Amino acid sequence: MSILKLIGFILLIIISYIAFVVVVPPLKFPRNIPTIPFYVVFLPVIFPMDQTELYDLYIREAMEKYGAVKIFFGSRWNILVSRSEYLAQIFKDEDIFAKSGNQKKIPYSALAAYTGDNVISAHGKVWKDYRNAVTNGLQHFDDAPFSKNAKIFCNLIKKRAQNGESSIQMGPLSQRLALDNISQVALGFDFATLTNDKNALHEHLVHIKKQIFHPFFLAFPFLDMLPIPSRRKAFRDVASFRELLVKRVQEQLINNYKFEQTTFAASDLIRAHNNEIIDYKQLSDNIVIILVAGHENPQLLFNTSLYLLAKYSNEWQNSLRQEVESVTDSKALADLPLLNAFLFEAVRLYPPLSTIINRCTSKVCVLGADIVIPKDVYVGYNNFGTSHDPKNWGPTANDFKPDRWGSDIETIRKNWRLAKNRCTVTGFHGGRRACLGEKLALTEMRITLAEMLRQLEWTLDPEWEEKLTPAGPLCPFNLKLKFKERAPN
Numbered sequence: 001m002s003i004l005k006l007i008g009f010i011l012l013i014i015i016s017y018i019a020f021v022v023v024v025p026p027l028k029f030p031r032n033i034p035t036i037p038f039y040v041v042f043l044p045v046i047f048p049m050d051q052t053e054l055y056d057l058y059i060r061e062a063m064e065k066y067g068a069v070k071i072f073f074g075s076r077w078n079i080l081v082s083r084s085e086y087l088a089q090i091f092k093d094e095d096i097f098a099k100s101g102n103q104k105k106i107p108y109s110a111l112a113a114y115t116g117d118n119v120i121s122a123h124g125k126v127w128k129d130y131r132n133a134v135t136n137g138l139q140h141f142d143d144a145p146f147s148k149n150a151k152i153f154c155n156l157i158k159k160r161a162q163n164g165e166s167s168i169q170m171g172p173l174s175q176r177l178a179l180d181n182i183s184q185v186a187l188g189f190d191f192a193t194l195t196n197d198k199n200a201l202h203e204h205l206v207h208i209k210k211q212i213f214h215p216f217f218l219a220f221p222f223l224d225m226l227p228i229p230s231r232r233k234a235f236r237d238v239a240s241f242r243e244l245l246v247k248r249v250q251e252q253l254i255n256n257y258k259f260e261q262t263t264f265a266a267s268d269l270i271r272a273h274n275n276e277i278i279d280y281k282q283l284s285d286n287i288v289i290i291l292v293a294g295h296e297n298p299q300l301l302f303n304t305s306l307y308l309l310a311k312y313s314n315e316w317q318n319s320l321r322q323e324v325e326s327v328t329d330s331k332a333l334a335d336l337p338l339l340n341a342f343l344f345e346a347v348r349l350y351p352p353l354s355t356i357i358n359r360c361t362s363k364v365c366v367l368g369a370d371i372v373i374p375k376d377v378y379v380g381y382n383n384f385g386t387s388h389d390p391k392n393w394g395p396t397a398n399d400f401k402p403d404r405w406g407s408d409i410e411t412i413r414k415n416w417r418l419a420k421n422r423c424t425v426t427g428f429h430g431g432r433r434a435c436l437g438e439k440l441a442l443t444e445m446r447i448t449l450a451e452m453l454r455q456l457e458w459t460l461d462p463e464w465e466e467k468l469t470p471a472g473p474l475c476p477f478n479l480k481l482k483f484k485e486r487a488p489n
């Protein structure tokens with residue numbers, strides 16, 4: 001056999017192997033749930049469709065009938081679940097469906113280098129140590145920075161409108177707000193991006209996010225193992241950003257003479273490090289994840305809320321404005337029925353983290369009555385599917401209807417708790433691994449939206465194409481709004 005024929009033969013075997021691995025799920029996967037065609041996940045890269053359209057066209061029918069499907073994502077086959085009973089089982093059987101985040105799933109990737117081993121993705125004793133360190137600071141916090149930043153944010157919008165900017169792209173601006181909020185409330189320092197738009201740390205963050213969330217490398221993370229110069233640079237940039245951030249947090253907190261009395265989540269992490277409960281890498285990983293989860297998720301919900309208030313401005317923007325007009329105290333805002341029902345409905349309709357695949361089976365197990373899942377299979381949840389399933393939410397599951405939560409605050413709160421306990425809304429996850437930042441994020445939303453409603457009116461820019469993000473976190477895609485200043489009362 002000539003050398004060319006030999007190379008051709010080897011190439012053929014490699015290509016057939018890859019095709020076999022990508023095109024069909026492993027034979028050991030359960031046969032009694034449907035398979036979503038492998039190409040579905042690549043469609044948004046080729047066609048201008050958003051992830052809710054993709055869900056409706058290719059996933060919804062199978063998902064609603066079976067409650068779980070096999071899906072190709074992140075270079076591997078996974079099982080994706082949306083039925084509430086199955087989710088409740090997964091949340092409960094923590095040791096069987098063990099958390100296994102990017103640091104285990106794709107340890108060689110730039111994404112894993114960015115977020116490391118942290119309180120969201122860790123499992124077992126390490127997770128408990130992280131959770132013990134951050135819980136107090138994320139549950140009990142001073143919300144004054146939210147009010148201060150909301151005012152600065154409204155002024156920025158007014159200034160832009162006065163300078164003739166008739167339509168404002170919300171993504172970059174809301175990112176700055178969310179970064180300042182979480183850094184001041186949980187990390188004990190001021191990112192200061194609202195007051196300084198040429199901020200070095202912020203520019204660094206924007207730059208590394210572009211590299212980490214590059215759609216091609218997200219779809220094929222194994223490429224990060226190759227000596228591609230741009231990817232090597234991405235790793236270097238991630239390392240220097242992490243170092244800068246942790247130094248900034250440490251300096252700020254340690255230079256603060258009251259450090260021992262501060263109760264920021266970051267101070268507790270530093271104390272855990274000083275007491276040798278966590279090492280320096282674990283300290284850095286968790287400071288980074290507080291910054292990442294703490295700004296990205298609220299930013300998504302905030303953009304979704306602005307979008308819904310613009311879309312339903314006559315009904316919802318006006319009635320929420322009336323409700324918050326004379327209420328500034330954050331505790332009183334937490335008791336307003338319309339504002340809270342609106343936020344719960346926004347989380348239900350567009351859960352910011354629409355799909356999460358970060359659990360791996362630690363042994364052979366049975367999901368529900370008869371879905372046998374082998375060991376070492378990645379299992380994820382489709383939060384969007386759960387909250388759009390008519391079995392959970394009736395024929396209006398797809399509609400924006402905040403009044404479904406009730407009309408008085410006690411009923412609204414009770415229904416929210418029930419929805420989380422029954423896993424019919426999983427936007428903040430559930431069980432022992434429920435989001436630790438829910439209270440913080442909802443407080444941030446209430447304070448910021450109330451301030452905006454008092455100072456501004458807004459509508460969708462008619463030239464903005466109404467679409468949600470094509471993949472990844474869910475929110476309106478490149479949202480553009482038109483603002484009008486309200487006359488002071």
Ligand code: HEM
Nearest residue numbers: 120290293294297298301352427428429433435436437441
């Ligand atoms: C609208 C805003 C938010 C949403 C929708 C949200 C959603 C979620 C979800 C779905 C999970 C589970 C993730 C998984 O299974 O991998 C989670 C976990 C978590 N979230 Fe949030 N989150 C939000 C805001 C925040 C904020 C502001 C923080 C503050 C840093 C935060 C901190 C955490 C932590 C620490 C966990 C891990 C809990 C554990 O596993 O023990 N989240 N969140």
